[in-house]
Amino acid sequence: MGLTLLSLSGLALLLAYAVIVQRCLSTWNAMAEWEVPEGYQSHTFVTVLVPARNEASRIGPLLDSLSRQSYPHNQFEVIVIDDYSSDGTASRVEAYPLPNLRLLCLEEYLAPGEAVLSYKKKALEVGVQQARGTLLLTTDADCEAPPHWVATHVAFHEATGAWLTAAPVLFHRRQGLLQHFQSLDLIGMMAVTGAGIHSRFMYMANGANLAFTKAVFNAVGGYAGNEQHASGDDVFLIQKVAARAPEKVAFLKSREATVQTLPLYGLKRFVNQRLRWGTKNKSYQDWRIAVVLGLVFLLCWFTLAALLAFPLFGIYGLGLALFLFLGKGLVDYIFLSAATSFFERPWLLRRFWLMEGLHVVYMAFIGLLSLIVKRYEWKGRQVR
Secondary structure (H helix, E strand, O other): OHHHHHHHHHHHHHHHHHHHHHHHHHHHHHOOOOOOOOOOOOOOOEEEEEEEOOOOOOHHHHHHHHHOOOOOHHHEEEEEEEOOOOOOHHHHHHOOOOOOEEEEEHHHOOOOOOOOOOHHHHHHHHHHHHOOOOEEEEOOOOEEOOOOHHHHHHHHHHHHOOOEEEOOEEEOOOOOHHHHHHHHHHHHHHHHHHHHHHOOOOOOOOOOOEEEEHHHHHHOOOOOOOOOOOOOHHHHHHHHHHHHOHHHEEEOOOHHHOEEEOOOOOHHHHHHHHHHHHOOHHHOOOHHHHHHHHHHHHHHHHHHHHHHOHHHHOHHHHHHHHHHHHHHHHHHHHHHHHHHHHOOOHHHHOOHHHHHHHHHHHHHHHHHHHHHOOOEEEOOEEEO
């Protein structure tokens, strides 16, 4: 009876998972890569916002990439908001020879002793307040932007009238197994994000590559109501805008607009990052994200449960675990083949079945920890 119930539940979860992933795959494949129209002339002044905390050793490549932008430098500015760095980040920014670069220090905008639960959101709010641009782009201090990043975002915004645009973020300079896993995981997340937004099924985003108008940020109240979460500035904002006008939210499927960032080195830092992402999941206003995440979480746990029940159910439990694992893996492989092909990174599918096994364990245990852990360390701070 127990094995029958476990089998039927697992098969139902696998079928639901396959249907959702297939829908994402169809939508992603139907989306054409967006290109800047020939002869395009810009009309928008842009502000690039970069919150930074202790990024002195990593912010140089980002500033280099922003100095090489094809977009006219007199039509955009870069604002770095230093978040109480103790490693010389502010000095590095001040010394950088980029005429359209400004440095803001967050401590100058907070009252003495003011309690802040999310410094990054506060840093971005300060940046928005000081921005001269009508279109704002956000990225992270450890990223690098391609030469046509700003121009592609602006052209897309002007052509579509989007109030908020999410765009791809990928890892580069991977080395070991953990970085390979992160790279494949993120590329899948980008395709799911794009398909979810394009189909208006669910709204996610990555703050390392996000564009929105200053007007809509102010209209929806910025991050008001979500200050208690250390992260989630990107997802909470896109969900606010989508709730007001879903047709004004878009995904920019373009390699010219794809930002690259560094994967994390060290298991502890990786776990802390994913806990930071996961602990806010239950606060999302979009129930569809919670349903999808819950579905993946349960499917992974059912797969592990069938495997762990081997002493109880014998070869039948092992067979069920193998069936669920292979079924999920086949669905994932087909989807990830499309994503890695578009981003020209097919080598990420090497050692796929090892990556798939890690993904099952990762989704099960990080999902569980995110429900239990309330506090964790991030960039030298204890946050929740």
